[in-house]
Every structure is written in structure tokens, then in C-alpha cells.
Amino acid sequence: MSMAGRLPESYGRDSGANLADILERVLDKGVVIAGDIRINLLDIELLTIKLRLVVASVDKAREMGIDWWEDDPALxxxxxxxxxxxxxxxxxxxxxxxxxxxxxxxxx
CATH class of the missing domain: 1.20.5 (Single alpha-helices involved in coiled-coils or other helix-helix interfaces)
Known part of the structure; x- marks a missing residue:
């Protein structure tokens, strides 16, 4: 039996974990997604885009020292x-x- 395409048991259909529970866990712990996109032509770097995404609750972000929205006049x-x-x-x-x-x- 193949495991491809199956969710872990804790997030299966009958586990009782719904989207709100999963979102609460993610916001409580925080998630960081990082990646770089580079475009080269003949070994010459034309463009580099660095992406950093942090998904966390406001309390968790403050705990990590992230509070840029407090000083941003637009926010x-x-x-x-x-x-x-x-x-x-x-x-x-x-x-x-x-x-x-x-x-x-x-x-x-």
C-alpha cells in the first residue's frame, strides 16, 4: 500500500483536527518559509529575489522580536x-x- 497522497494520522479525516485547530497550532508555534530565486544568463547573475515569510501570531512574533508593524505609519x-x-x-x-x-x- 502506497503512502503517497496520505495525510499523517494526526491530520486524517477522522482525527477531529479541523482547519481552525491546525491554524491555531501554526500561529502558536510560528512557521518560517525562506527561499531565493536567482536568474542567471551565461553565469552572469541578472536578478536575485530573497523571500522570507514568517507566519505567527502577534504574541509569538513579539516574543521573537518582530514588531515592525508598530512603527509603520501605514499600519x-x-x-x-x-x-x-x-x-x-x-x-x-x-x-x-x-x-x-x-x-x-x-x-x-
Whole structure:
């Protein structure tokens, strides 16, 4: 009897493991998928694409030290406010410098 095409016993039809259980296990433990794609022509590397995919729950990702979404303005309202405040401060400083330079030009 061939084993090809059969699932492991723990994930068989009668095991009671459904998609939600499997997803919960994956998110709890985390999964890393890595791969490289290289395109060469006559031993000259034309293109290299490095793919890294991490599938994990937010808690597991933080545990692994991955928290980039917290500082990304497109994904975090706190980061967006922080970026806007920084930009506002820079613009105010630039405006003050321009006004100061303009005032110095007016002094005869």
C-alpha cells in the first residue's frame, strides 16, 4: 500500500483536527518559509529575489522580536501620529529659520 497522497494520522479525516485547530497550532508555534530565486544568463547573475515569510501570531512574533508593524505609519495610528508630530516640528523649525533669515534681510 502506497503512502503517497496520505495525510499523517494526526491530520486524517477522522482525527477531529479541523482547519481552525491546525491554524491555531501554526500561529502558536510560528512557521518560517525562506527561499531565493536567482536568474542567471551565461553565469552572469541578472536578478536575485530573497523571500522570507514568517507566519505567527502577534504574541509569538513579539516574543521573537518582530514588531515592525508598530512603527509603520501605514499600519499603526500611533506611528502615524508620531511621524506627523515629527514632520510638524521639522516644518516649524524650517519656518522659523526662513522667518529669521527674512528678518535679517530687512535690517539695513
Amino acid at each position: 499603526s495610528s500611533g506611528a502615524r501620529r508620531s511621524e506627523l508630530a515629527r514632520e510638524n516640528a521639522e516644518l516649524r523649525e524650517r519656518l522659523a529659520q526662513l522667518e529669521s533669515a527674512d528678518a535679517q534681510k530687512e535690517i539695513p
